[in-house]
Amino acid sequence: MTAEARILSIVAAQCRRSVTELRLSDTPETLGLDSMALVEILFALEEDFGLSLPFNANTPEAGGVDFSTLAALISGVEAHLAEAAP
Amino acid sequence: MRRVVITGAGTVNALARDVRGTFEAFRAGRSGIGPLELPDLERLQIRIGAQIRDWQPEALFAKAKLALYDRFTQFALVAGAEAMDQAGLVLNEALSHRAGVILGSAGGGLTTSDAAYREVYQEGRARVHPFTVPRLMNSAAASHLSMAQGLKGPVFSVASACAGSNHAMGLAFQLIRGGAADVMLCGGAEAMLSFGGLKAWEGLRVMSPTGCRPFSADRDGMVMGEGAAVFVFEELAHARARGAEILAEVAGFGMTADAAEIVLPSAEGAARAMRAALQDAGLRPDEIGYINAHGTATLANDRSESTAIREVFGDSPPPVSSTKSMHGHAMGATGAIELLACLLALREGVLAPTLGHNAPDGECLADVVANQARVAKPRATLSNAFAFGGLNAVLALKAL
Numbered sequence: 273m274t275a276e277a278r279i280l281s282i283v284a285a286q287c288r289r290s291v292t293e294l295r296l297s298d299t300p301e302t303l304g305l306d307s308m309a310l311v312e313i314l315f316a317l318e319e320d321f322g323l324s325l326p327f328n329a330n331t332p333e334a335g336g337v338d339f340s341t342l343a344a345l346i347s348g349v350e351a352h353l354a355e356a357a358p
Numbered sequence: 359m360r361r362v363v364i365t366g367a368g369t370v371n372a373l374a375r376d377v378r379g380t381f382e383a384f385r386a387g388r389s390g391i392g393p394l395e396l397p398d399l400e401r402l403q404i405r406i407g408a409q410i411r412d413w414q415p416e417a418l419f420a421k422a423k424l425a426l427y428d429r430f431t432q433f434a435l436v437a438g439a440e441a442m443d444q445a446g447l448v449l450n451e452a453l454s455h456r457a458g459v460i461l462g463s464a465g466g467g468l469t470t471s472d473a474a475y476r477e478v479y480q481e482g483r484a485r486v487h488p489f490t491v492p493r494l495m496n497s498a499a500a501s502h503l504s505m506a507q508g509l510k511g512p513v514f515s516v517a518s519a520c521a522g523s524n525h526a527m528g529l530a531f532q533l534i535r536g537g538a539a540d541v542m543l544c545g546g547a548e549a550m551l552s553f554g555g556l557k558a559w560e561g562l563r564v565m566s567p568t569g570c571r572p573f574s575a576d577r578d579g580m581v582m583g584e585g586a587a588v589f590v591f592e593e594l595a596h597a598r599a600r601g602a603e604i605l606a607e608v609a610g611f612g613m614t615a616d617a618a619e620i621v622l623p624s625a626e627g628a629a630r631a632m633r634a635a636l637q638d639a640g641l642r643p644d645e646i647g648y649i650n651a652h653g654t655a656t657l658a659n660d661r662s663e664s665t666a667i668r669e670v671f672g673d674s675p676p677p678v679s680s681t682k683s684m685h686g687h688a689m690g691a692t693g694a695i696e697l698l699a700c701l702l703a704l705r706e707g708v709l710a711p712t713l714g715h716n717a718p719d720g721e722c723l724a725d726v727v728a729n730q731a732r733v734a735k736p737r738a739t740l741s742n743a744f745a746f747g748g749l750n751a752v753l754a755l756k757a758l
Contacts, residue, residue: 307621307622308619311561311562311563314563315561324403326403328564328565328566329562329563329564329579329657330564330566330578330579330655330656330657330658331578331579
């Protein structure tokens with residue numbers, strides 16, 4: 273599975289939707305995800321990819337992981353993966 | 359109606375090992391937050407805290423007793439001894455039956471369980487110390503305090519996350535007011551600053567890697583502290599009859615639940631708790647000259663608490679400060695440590711500052727006694743605790 277596919281599948285599982293129902297323009301609001309759900313997604317991503325993703329719920333815009341849209345989340349995680357890769 | 363006063367206070371926290379030292383730190387605006395000294399620190403994302411450094415229990419307790427005392431119990435015992443020493447009570451058999459202990463703690467003997475898990479799961483050892491259970495139980499500190507001080511009335515501990523101390527003190531107040539006890543040692547104790555404790559907190563993503571800046575526009579989360587504070591609450595006539603020095607009156611207590619979210623706070627629940635405390639105390643909002651905030655420096659709490667305070671106190675609330683900026687968030691002990699700031703205000707006319715206030719946040723309160731202590735002598739104060747799970751507990755103290 274590509275990284276994007278893995279990310280989509282994690283988000284889909286959290287939302288209890290199928291991957292095909294997700295749109296890259298989806299936001300936490302459209303997906304029905306509150307702050308607790310976002311933190312769980314973060315945990316699942318870290319576990320799945322085996323890396324630490326910096327994110328502080330008090331300063332969500334301050335870089336690290338961008339939850340504003342699904343597209344932003346994917347590109348943010350991919351950027352971290354690229355950094356972590358040898 | 360029976361009235362309740364405070365006749366003794368004791369504490370250990372990141373600022374000092376006693377009340378006098380804590381008051382000095384409050385006046386000086388000194389922070390106890392710094393780099394943590396812990397095993398496996400490199401495995402933690404959060405590496406700062408308000409830690410009690412160079413704690414040497416072997417110097418404080420007999421070896422045989424120490425085998426039974428988790429770190430949180432040790433803190434409670436030292437704070438309790440200071441409080442009882444100040445109160446100068448002479449405990450005869452009759453009084454001992456009418457005297458008890460209620461302490462708040464969020465995690466109880468976490469240092470003990472952390473060590474036991476490490477031994478069994480990480481090191482593969484075949485056994486843990488036989489006293490592991492009596493050390494880690496949440497009530498251990500309350501029990502040991504009752505034993506150390508000979509208190510044989512109501513003794514138990516209370517769990518309401520970060521509101522534990524306030525609930526413990528509130529219940530002690532109600533017990534005395536209601537006639538079930540004449541003297542109660544009350545407060546809280548917490549020692550969650552272990553590798554396991556911090557690792558657990560990291561996942562929630564509410565901790566700051568940089569510092570504790572309550573109500574500041576650039577705040578980025580909480581910083582954990584540890585310690586204990588214990589007070590002697592006493593029935594007023596009993597205190598006067600023996601010529602005790604009265605530190606303040608416990609005027610009222612309010613407790614409410616948000617019944618909303620398990621982590622995020624609700625301004626509505628917080629406002630109701632403050633109103634309930636005021637009503638219980640027979641005080642009007644304009645009679646409050648200082649509020650010690652819950653003020654964790656999270657985005658959510660500080661906004662929600664500011665809204666709640668404005669709702670109850672209107673557009674010109676009294677000065678509010680969060681001393682978590684100095685002693686960190688001491689969890690189940692934090693409400694008790696923070697009550698000391700109320701005593702400083704009432705008795706010595708100094709409002710402890712909110713450190714790290716770099717820029718005002720439009721959604722937060724304007725007057726947070728920013729960065730420097732202030733001379734002011736309120737006649738009455740509120741102390742707020744708004745915990746995870748929507749548990750709100752507010753104490754009102756008044757000068758006597």
